[in-house]
Amino acid sequence: MxxxxxxxxxxxxxxxxxxxxxxxxxxxxxxxxxxxPPKPDPVEDVPPNDFILSILKTNPSLRDARSYITSFGLRPHTQPAPNVTKLPPAQAPSNITITTPVRERTVDVTTELPKPSPVIASILNPISRRTALVKLQGPFTDNQLDSICRGMVYLEKLGLVSVIVVESDRNGRSSQEERAALVDETMRIVTNLEKQGSRARPIVGAVVRLGPKPEDEHVELEQGVEPPETHTLPTDLSPIRSALKAGEIPVIAPFALDSFCRSVRVDANNVVAGLARGMVEAASLDATKPPSEESSSEVDLTPLRLMIINRDGGVPSYARSGYPHLLINLKAEYDHITGTFDANWRESHPDALANLALARTCLHYMPTSSSAIMVSHKSQSSLIGNLITNKPAVSSSLPHALLQGNRSLTPHTPTLLRQGxxxxxxxxxxxxxxxxxxxxxxxxxxxxxxxxxxxxxxxxxxxxxxxxxxxxxxxxxxxxxxxxxxxxxxxxxxxxxxxxxxxxxxxxxxxxxxxxxxxxxxxxxxxxxxxxxxxxxxxxxxxxxxxxxxxxxxxxxxxxxxxxxxxxxxxxxxxxxxxxxxxxxxxxxxxxxxxxxxxxxxxxxxxxxxxxxxxxxx
Missing domain, CATH: 3.40.630.30 (Gcn5-related N-acetyltransferase (GNAT))
Structure with a gap:
């Protein structure tokens, strides 16, 4: 020994x-x-202070709060100037004596009022407004839509304004009534948003154009990333700009202009991808213009988040026994995930791979600090946590045994995606x-x-x-x-x-x-x-x-x-x-x-x- x-x-x-x-x-x-076994999904019972509780549940760290403040800033509160006569510095008293018929009172003007926490103030009073691209893939019941729209309204209160693109699997593409059904669904979402206390505007005209941009054939993209099948011109975004400037959430039907300037039905993924690129390019042009009082009040068009809200949730993972991935590094994991996708998941999650490809395309154009989230309609409250922390609901680097036995992991746990x-x-x-x-x-x-x-x-x-x-x-x-x-x-x-x-x-x-x-x-x-x-x-x-x-x-x-x-x-x-x-x-x-x-x-x-x-x- x-x-x-x-x-x-x-x-x-x-x-x-x-x-x-x-x-x-x-x-x-x-x-x-x-x-x-995982807990069953709780029955939703919305308390009156649900918004505040949703924020508190995120439990943001100091770094999370700093990141949020960087994106949304702190709204300054200006106090009205008191109507008093200015005295010369030598005659300025340290306190003011107020004489009344009853008694004399001395008021110390140096007393400071309590100041609110800067973190709480920044979260509840954002000075900057940013945009999130949202694909809303229904159909949803009235209760489900209530929950989703309430989440959109909460995000708007926190400074993130949703640009919603509607998709519905209820009608086949060949149905003659599909166009009218999509317009009705767009109006239904607008009505529900306004019922939740927000203002919304339906946009049923095309905001994207079919086909890639002419210069795309000369642009080298990341390997495997295809350019969107649609594109926008700066003038095409005018309806979205107008709605955002008026304080309204734009709700867009999935239509595009073809080469004959006809409005045709397209997959919502094509609309979202074209908007992701177009909004980033438009925001870059805005940055080159001289600042003005009018432009300073507009919403930053650069998408801060991509949100895909559906009925199936995130991307299934073999490591989670079919439960969703928690965090995906697109640059390192995309090919592996698509190559190992189980055949059974193609039935239970038929749109998972298409949404995964959509996230990769959009994040290619969005800032590196942006992220995408794929979430079920049952997890709308997780959108607030993602906005404030930009992290998955549960860390993917925790021990595997703990992740397997974690009761907070359900089929509706969101999947967070980063460029990585x-x-x-x-x-x-x-x-x-x-x-x-x-x-x-x-x-x-x-x-x-x-x-x-x-x-x-x-x-x-x-x-x-x-x-x-x-x-x-x-x-x-x-x-x-x-x-x-x-x-x-x-x-x-x-x-x-x-x-x-x-x-x-x-x-x-x-x-x-x-x-x-x-x-x-x-x-x-x-x-x-x-x-x-x-x-x-x-x-x-x-x-x-x-x-x-x-x-x-x-x-x-x-x-x-x-x-x-x-x-x-x-x-x-x-x-x-x-x-x-x-x-x-x-x-x-x-x-x-x-x-x-x-x-x-x-x-x-x-x-x-x-x-x-x-x-x-x-």
């Missing part, structure tokens, strides 16, 4: 003291809640751009990297590096020799994301790829297209450390199997999921104990190695 040093002995004592609590907490959450970033896995330092990696690490940690020592160590110990985009984020994993004869330790040396990409989904994309390459290996749901092993192989326990005062630790606590404190550090680990699954299968109904034989002594072994890893900073 190797003699323990004083540091290792202290760590071991701490481990023994906390081991029981740590393992109980871990197995109670991960091993005890994997088979809970390509993900690549490198297994040699020769493939790593050290200059870009250094810039990423120093900006992320706000410290100076000891480059010579750091990269010299990685040349010997590197297992793999996962890079998101052009070094917008990275996860570095090394193989550390074990001190007790066990296999090498898989150690997460660095996990970093540029500050400019924190909050845009890159953190979750990167952690999911890390899961697939380490402790999640061996499961079918780890076969994501990140350029690595494709889910094939044996998972390994993943270990890492973090300073005890690191504000990111809360995020680590939620994603780790367990943790233990060791002086100024916190040691985290994630158990290899395939091994746990095999052990559960062997035990059957008897379940796993809190501490298995193969788990004994491993924490002290990990701590002894991790505690000696040198710092990477100067």
């Amino acid at each position: 190797i003699p323990q040093t004083t540091t290792t002995r202290t760590v071991s004592n701490a481990l023994r003291a906390q081991r029981s609590h740590t393992f109980k907490a871990f197995y109670a959450t991960v091993r005890g809640h994997t088979n809970n 970033l390509p993900i690549q896995v490198m297994r040699s330092m020769a493939d790593v751009d050290k200059a870009k990696m250094t810039a990423l690490l120093e900006q992320s940690f706000n410290r100076t990297l000891d480059t010579d020592a750091f990269y010299k160590r990685l040349d010997k110990a590197l297992d793999f590096v996962i890079v998101a985009g052009d070094y917008a984020g990275a996860a570095i994993v090394t193989n550390e020799p074990s001190i007790d004869g066990r296999p090498p330790i898989s150690y997460l040396d660095k996990f970093a994301v540029l500050p400019s990409h924190q909050g845009d989904g890159t953190v979750d994309f990167l952690w999911v790829a890390l899961h697939d390459e380490s402790y999640g290996l061996g499961h079918p749901f780890s076969a994501n297209p990140n350029g690595g092993r494709g889910g094939k192989g044996e998972g390994r326990d993943l270990v890492w450390r973090s300073r005890s005062n690191n504000p990111v630790n809360k995020w680590y606590f939620e994603r780790s199997t367990g943790h233990v404190r060791m002086g100024p550090w916190v040691l985290f680990w994630c158990d290899a999921e395939k091994r746990l699954k095999i052990e559960e299968g062997r035990r059957g109904s008897s379940g796993l104990s809190y501490i298995e034989d193969w788990e004994r002594g491993r924490l002290s072994g990990w701590a002894g190695v991790v505690d000696k890893i040198p710092s990477a900073w100067k």
Whole structure:
């Protein structure tokens, strides 16, 4: 047996003291809640303060609030100037004496009134108004439409004005009465919006034109992204501009002008895609014009969100047993999702792939900060959470066992889609751009990297590096020799994301790829297209450390199997999921104990190695 040093002995004592609590907490959450059935959809009962409750349920973080304020600003409240006589500075009194027949009162004018919270004020009083493109794919019952329109009105109160495009599957394309039915459906939505307290305007004339723009054949698009089958001219958007300027929600029927200037019925996806591009281009032209009092009061045409509201919800996921994807990285996952789409889902979710393609096309033209959400009519309240936080309803990077047993996941859980970033896995330092990696690490940690020592160590110990985009984020994993004869330790040396990409989904994309390459290996749901092993192989326990005062630790606590404190550090680990699954299968109904034989002594072994890893900073 190797003699323990004083540091290792202290760590071991701490481990023994906390081991029981740590393992109980871990197995109670991960091993005890994997088979809970989801809650049935609640019956909607709208309270009088439903709007405020919907905001409070989002529980926005400080970063979320800052992002919202950046988009919508704070409405200034101007107080009327008091009608008083100005005195020279030398004669200005510090207080004012008011004489009445009854008594004399002194009023201290320096008393300040309580100020409202800036976060609450910014959410309830947006100064800027932005637009959201909404595809409303019915048919919907009256109750369902009430719920949807109420959500649109709530978003308008928060500064996001919907530009709604109507689609209905009730009538076939060959029906002679389809045009009249679509106009009736448009009017029905307008009536319901006004019943909910908003103002709306039906637009039954064509706002898009069939065919791509003439210059499209000379434009190079992202691989696989086809230009929309419709386009707009600046004058085509006049009805939408007029409605927005008048404070009305435009509700658009799915018609387009053909080459003979006839209004013809088209798929709503073509209208939405053409509008996404046209509105972005029109907003760019607006930005080049000199500001005026009239233009300053108009709504920013650039779509901030794309919302696809239907009866089926999001895109089914093989990793969720048919429940929807939580977050989709379109640049990395689009081909994989379409290639692995189950044949049964084509019946239960016939429009999922078409809506997925629509989201990719629209987000190609929209700003990188924009996102798309595919949501069922039963989850309209989630639209507020998405607006304020721009995050999925449940984080996709949480442990898979917790996601499988999470009662908040239902067939109607929304799918959030982002343009995302390509993900690549490198297994040699020769493939790593050290200059870009250094810039990423120093900006992320706000410290100076000891480059010579750091990269010299990685040349010997590197297992793999996962890079998101052009070094917008990275996860570095090394193989550390074990001190007790066990296999090498898989150690997460660095996990970093540029500050400019924190909050845009890159953190979750990167952690999911890390899961697939380490402790999640061996499961079918780890076969994501990140350029690595494709889910094939044996998972390994993943270990890492973090300073005890690191504000990111809360995020680590939620994603780790367990943790233990060791002086100024916190040691985290994630158990290899395939091994746990095999052990559960062997035990059957008897379940796993809190501490298995193969788990004994491993924490002290990990701590002894991790505690000696040198710092990477100067």
